[in-house]
Amino acid sequence: MLKAVIVDDEKPSIDILKFFLQKTGKVKVACTFQNPKKALEEIEKINPDVVFLDVEMNGMSGIEIASNISLMDKNIEIVFVTAYDKYALQAFNVNALAYMLKPVMEKDIDKTIKRLMKVCKGLSARSEVKPQVKIQCFGEFEVYSSSNNQPLKWRTSKSKELMAYFFQNRGIPISKWKLCEVLWPEGNQDKIDINLHTTIYKMKKTLRDSNIDVDIKFINKSYIMNINNIYSDVDEFELLIDNKININDDNLKNYEKAFSLYNNYLEENDYYWSLEVKEDYLQKFIKISKDLADFYIEKDNYDAAERVLKRGLEMSPLEEDLHETLLYIYVSTEDRVSFIQHYNSLMELFAQELGIEPRTTLKGLYKKMMSNCG
Missing domain, CATH: 3.40.50.2300 (Response regulator)
Structure with a gap:
């Protein structure tokens, strides 16, 4: 293919x-x-x-x-x-x-x-061809060489962060000053230049020691990283989905794979510069969760829809659309116990985290469930 x-x-x-x-x-x-x-x-x-x-x-x-x-x-x-x-x-x-x-x-x-x-x-x-390197961005940022299944051990946390930032912006020129701002936002200006060169050296040495060939050039006062023959979870995630096409029997396998592949982007690293990309991937995941749940509900496969919605809520606990669809399933299947448990935990969650009540449509589902079971 x-x-x-x-x-x-x-x-x-x-x-x-x-x-x-x-x-x-x-x-x-x-x-x-x-x-x-x-x-x-x-x-x-x-x-x-x-x-x-x-x-x-x-x-x-x-x-x-x-x-x-x-x-x-x-x-x-x-x-x-x-x-x-x-x-x-x-x-x-x-x-x-x-x-x-x-x-x-x-x-x-x-x-x-x-x-x-x-x-x-x-x-x-x-x-x-077996990729020379595997890069994981969902969850903890890790780099693996093809020679073993163990993540690289970085000399410093900054050299690992630099690699993550380069990978997020691979193929795009990044000015020296931008790199310094990202890695040392409040650093000593007199030492930043030295810190950058030292960190780049340590990053490249870690990669070389694992026989990973990464091309980093310095052109017009900007660095640019190119890396070939790699596998990354974020690239596979993007290849599996197409937001312009509805989920159907033919592409269901791809969307289920993307759904299972996802974890919060660089979740364990706490890099402030990754927040925008992290939110973008989260919104794509939420859409997949909604679309998969709707697909399964149309097929009357409520168990599969419930599975999807619960994992979606693990990743985004305050997503009201997912809560509402899950409650709708409990109403449709007349599962009163699960409905009341989820509804009560939802009310408590929103009160504690946001200081508000969920939207009125959720209360409407509550009244419908109570009247059905009255």
């Missing part, structure tokens, strides 16, 4: 191409972008096998993106999908594998995928 990225500033074009690609059964569309600059920032993190590019886009042309991708990773193949044939020569000057004209036809897709699979036999194998 080839991992693909689509970049096109017109959403209908993205949707059509994605449909045809995934219909082949040989391509997994990992991500789509309407903003070409954002795409260029994220592509190296995604590490796709192939990028499907429009040529004429607002902000940056597909030709320019392709040129940058080839500098980033020569193994990433480029396929142009455009309404104009006048760019064909420029496309092949940047080593594009194929050039398809819009409107894209299914036969054109099949032909291109066959060529891609033939020319790039190594791509599928590349995705099967």
Whole structure:
């Protein structure tokens, strides 16, 4: 299965191409972008096998993106999908594998995928190669080498934090001053520069001692980290979900895997700079919890829905939608004991944590349950 990225500033074009690609059964569309600059920032993190590019886009042309991708990773193949044939020569000057004209036809897709699979036999194998390094971000930040299953032992807590920050911003230039601000927000300004160089040295030595090859460059007063041949739980989580597609029988396995994979991002590390990303992952997890529960309720599989909701509430105890759906299940199954226990604990939780009562719809469920059992 080839991992693909689509970049096109017109959403209908993205949707059509994605449909045809995934219909082949040989391509997994990992991500789509309407903003070409954002795409260029994220592509190296995604590490796709192939990028499907429009040529004429607002902000940056597909030709320019392709040129940058080839500098980033020569193994990433480029396929142009455009309404104009006048760019064909420029496309092949940047080593594009194929050039398809819009409107894209299914036969054109099949032909291109066959060529891609033939020319790039190594791509599928590349995705099967055992990763050189495993990086865990859900829960405790840990880095594992392929040689053993033990997490790396860092020389200092700051060198571990630096690695975590670099990984969160991999492929993105970070100024020296930003790194100093992140690691030593209240540090002695005279010593910060020395501290940074010392910490980078210790971080790189820990990685080298475990035979982990991480490329860190200092260009235009900024550091940039690139790391290839890795597995990370957050990358797998992102690949498994698509917020634009409803859960169904075909993709249920992916969403259940993402659901079980999740833990609070860098929960055990208490890095203040990770809070925004942590909240973003939490909101994605909450949405998965709601969608999975709704899917199972529609199937009358209340046990599975209850399991999902209870774990969702472990991660986000104050999420009222999850509480309400769980209480709805107890009403539907006429489980009066479970309803009263959960409702009372919910009232106590909100009073202690927020000083408020839950929303009125929850009280409505309480009245319904009491009347049903009266």
